[in-house]
Amino acid sequence: MDTRLLHNDPQGIEAAATILRAGGLVAFGTETVYGLGADARNDRAVAAIYTAKGRPGINPLISHFVSADAAFEQVAASPLARRLAARFWPGPLTLVLPRAEECAISTIATAGLPTAGVRVPAGATTQALLAACGFPVVAPSANPSGRVSPSDAQHVLAGLDGRIDAVLDCGPCRVGVESTIVDLSGERPVLLRPGGITLEALEDACGAPLVTPAGSNDINPSAPGQLSSHYAPGLPVRLDADTVASDEALLAFGSELPGSPLVWNLSRTADLHEAAARLFAGLRFLDMEGRRRGLVRIAVQHVPGHGLGRAIRDRLIRAASPRP
Template sequence: MHTRLLHNDPQGIATAAAILRAGGLVAFGTETVYGLGADAGNNTAVAAIYAAKGRPGINPLISHFASADAAFAQVAATPLARRLAERFWPGPLTMVLPRAAHCGISPIATAGLPTAAVRVPAGDATQALLAACGFPVVAPSANPSGRVSPSDAQHVLAGLDGRIDAVLDCGPCRVGVESTIIGLGGDAPVLLRPGGITLEALEDACGMTLALPARGNDVRPSAPGQLSSHYAPGLPVRLEATAVEPDEALLAFGPPLPGSGLAWNLSATGDLHEAAARLFAGLRFLDMEGHRRGLVRIAVQHVPEHGLGRAIRDRLIRAASPRA
């Protein structure tokens, strides 16, 4: 299969929509990361996503919609869900809600769960593509399963060239980490995955403290991004480094550790928004260049656990987890 690179213009968007309508796979940029899209109601197309990524079938997918009304037509929306939609959609928030009786999302996409993960993404190109399709589009990150998420079109091609139909080049992603996922199907809302909307902002909107799930669910995840090992480069990752060894690359935050050779600074000024936007590109750079130089590990400096730092730390902890 030849993977086409489509321009972010009316012709490129129309071509991408036509491929999705025909049951093909198209990667496209959102405000978070690049997603690998398929028609959410097409069982064959959804199954092809799992095959292209090598993604475990137990790991559900997020369905993307052009509007909150379209999303809530597929799930049992609660008053809190509608309030969160008014505040955060379009944007990097995913809600997990019970499937509606007439839900048209493929059960393959929801991994057989009674819930569905829904989101209205931001970005002119993404919104134009969803509007052109006229149906929900499932879109996990456009990379081989478990590896570093893509934040530009070339990252997608590096991992999936020849395995998908096309990539719609929407430029670099603004947020740089995946959406926050909140579970709203139980008695109280639960933060299922930290992401582009901070826990602090969510709790303010909910008017309550959110329950936090146990880290890692490799048996029956209720949402994407919960597997223990995820977002991983080829080189092993060592967290909370206070010194860097000669055979290590350094992922820095703030003033870099002395003696570092190969390094990528998430943010020299300690800006967590900048750090989130540069995280996956940095891991990819250090992995590729570190392998070329014969290094054996990526050392990571401390990132604070507040605001977007919570999402950054979540990705780094999973990147450093033991791999199957």
């Protein structure tokens, strides 16, 4: 299969929508990362995503919609869900809610769970693509399962060229980490994955603390991003480094530690928004160039755990976990 690179223009958007209508796979950029899209109603198309990514079938997918009204046709929306949607959609927030009785989302996409993850992504191109399709589009990160998420079109091609139909080049992703996932299917809201909307902003909108379970779920995840090993480069990752060796690449934050021959600084001014946007590109660069130079690992300077730092640290911890 030859993977087409489509331009970010009306012709490219229509070509991408045509492929999705026919049951094909198209990667496209959102405000978070590039997603690998398929018609969420089409069992065969959804199954093809799992095959292309090598993704475990127990790991559910998020469905993307052009509007909150369209999303809430597929799930049972609580008053809190509607309040969060009004505040944060379009944007990097996914809500996990009970499937509606007439839910059209494939049960393959929801891993057989009674819930579904839904979101309305931001970005003019993404919105135009979803409007052209007229149906929900599932779109996990467009990379081989467990590896570093893609934040531009070339990252997608590096991992999936020849395995998917097309990539719609939407330029670099603005947020750079995946959406925050909140489970609203129980009595209390639960933070399943930190992401582009901070915990502090969510708790302010909810008017109460969220449940924040610790650890991972490798057996029966209820949402993406819960597996212990995820977002992993080829080189091992060492966290919270206060020194760096001459055979290590350095993922820096703020003032750089001396001693590494290869450095990517997430933000020299210690800006967490800049750091999030540069995280996955930095891991990819250090991994590729570090292996080429014969380096043995990636050392990571400390990133604080507040605001967007919570999402950055979550990705780094999973990147550093033992590989299955």
